[in-house]
Amino acid sequence: MRIAVVPGDGIGQEVIPATLPALTALSEAFGLGISHDVFDWGADQWLATGVGLPTGAIDRLAREYGAVFLGALGDPRIPDMAHGRDILLGLRRGLDLYVNYRPIVLRHGVIDLYRENTQGLYAGVGGSITRSGTVTVAIDECVYTRKTVEDFVRFCLGRLGRTGRRKVTLVHKSNAVPNTGSLWQDVFRRELEAFPELVGSEEYVDSFCYNLVRDPTPYEGVLAPNLFGDIISDIGAALMGGLGMASSASICPETNFALFEPVHGSAPDIAGKGTANPYAAAMSLALMLDHFGHGAAAGLLRVCLTEVAGSDAATPDLGGKGSTQQFMAEVTDLLKRKTSVLPDTATP
Ligand SMILES: NC(=O)c1ccc[n+]([C@@H]2O[C@H](COP(=O)([O-])OP(=O)(O)OC[C@H]3O[C@@H](n4cnc5c(N)ncnc54)[C@H](O)[C@@H]3O)[C@@H](O)[C@H]2O)c1
Numbered sequence: 001m002r003i004a005v006v007p008g009d010g011i012g013q014e015v016i017p018a019t020l021p022a023l024t025a026l027s028e029a030f031g032l033g034i035s036h037d038v039f040d041w042g043a044d045q046w047l048a049t050g051v052g053l054p055t056g057a058i059d060r061l062a063r064e065y066g067a068v069f070l071g072a073l074g075d076p077r078i079p080d081m082a083h084g085r086d087i088l089l090g091l092r093r094g095l096d097l098y099v100n101y102r103p104i105v106l107r108h109g110v111i112d113l114y115r116e117n118t119q120g121l122y123a124g125v126g127g128s129i130t131r132s133g134t135v136t137v138a139i140d141e142c143v144y145t146r147k148t149v150e151d152f153v154r155f156c157l158g159r160l161g162r163t164g165r166r167k168v169t170l171v172h173k174s175n176a177v178p179n180t181g182s183l184w185q186d187v188f189r190r191e192l193e194a195f196p197e198l199v200g201s202e203e204y205v206d207s208f209c210y211n212l213v214r215d216p217t218p219y220e221g222v223l224a225p226n227l228f229g230d231i232i233s234d235i236g237a238a239l240m241g242g243l244g245m246a247s248s249a250s251i252c253p254e255t256n257f258a259l260f261e262p263v264h265g266s267a268p269d270i271a272g273k274g275t276a277n278p279y280a281a282a283m284s285l286a287l288m289l290d291h292f293g294h295g296a297a298a299g300l301l302r303v304c305l306t307e308v309a310g311s312d313a314a315t316p317d318l319g320g321k322g323s324t325q326q327f328m329a330e331v332t333d334l335l336k337r338k339t340s341v342l343p344d345t346a347t348p
Pocket residue numbers: 011015071072073074075076081084088243244245261263264265266267268269270275276277278280317
């Protein structure tokens with residue numbers, strides 16, 4: 001299996017390279033045959049050439065690769081994030097990665113947060129009117145097609161049912177955003193009928209955020225439109241201990257192609273200091289291994305990450321004294337030690 005690796009900008013260029021030796025170690029120990037190529041799509045290339053996502057990139061990815069492993073995009077030299085939209089939204093739309101899975105891993109268990117990833121307020125429909133250099137009218141439309149909402153909800157309910165979850169909550173704001181809000185409610189209620197093992201509930205996004213922060217324990221599966229899911233996942237990251245902890249997978253259910261990335265951005269405030277926490281990036285690799293059916297390798301990576309995250313080798317945001325490199329070097333060493341004593345049956 002070939003992976004396209006895109007470190008991107010800022011701390012993406014630190015956390016992504018730091019995690020790759022762990023992937024190589026796992027691939028060798030479990031005989032997974034994973035290889036990767038690195039692509040330098042990001043701010044530097046955009047500023048030098050004006051190219052974000054090169055022509056033909058989507059076709060090439062779909063033809064030659066199984067997944068993308070992405071760092072982050074965002075650079076203070078490009079304040080309007082034009083290159084980020086071109087690359088990240090280009091990948092999401094071009095590869096139809098409409099399911100974004102962002103697990104919120106807490107002490108009591110995991111909340112499976114699913115965010116629709118391609119439409120809603122991020123559909124890119126809108127415009128602005130400028131007079132004498134000042135924007136006087138600005139419009140961003142919230143667009144949802146029934147087909148995308150149906151496909152998204154059906155896929156997520158299927159995954160929740162298969163993984164033994166019992167409760168699923170739809171987050172919406174149909175009292176203030178009635179058109180797309182009631183489309184989501186209608187689809188959710190209809191699709192839920194095919195999953196009698198799941199108990200559905202619906203919450204307004206504002207009250208959901210309040211309840212999640214006060215007590216996350218009642219939640220198991222959560223489905224949200226694009227913007228609400230994006231915001232909820234940052235609240236989830238805060239509950240997990242910071243943005244350095246939250247991982248994600250963006251999936252096209254029809255092709256199984258997927259993009260794995262930490263939830264955090266390029267963090268210009270700490271970029272270049274060597275203190276960025278690589279946990280979220282490495283946990284995204286664990287999601288990738290799970291996605292391709294390598295659950296044992298994913299499980300071992302999680303065990304090693306958790307162990308090192310509680311040690312002095314962890315980065316300062318976790319109370320440790322280590323650098324990005326030291327954290328992952330420790331994880332890779334631990335993986336190698338643990339896989340060297342695994343019985344042969346560990347190889348899938
Ligand atoms: N998917 C993406 O590529 C993505 C996501 C979010 C933001 N961005 C972009 O990233 C840039 C910075 O955005 P921001 O500052 O709002 O969000 P951010 O996630 O980059 O950083 C927010 C805060 O969290 C800290 N942080 C983030 N990741 C960390 C890590 N791994 N270890 C330790 N601390 C970490 C940062 O230092 C910062 O204080 C912007 O250009 C934004 O548009 C990109």
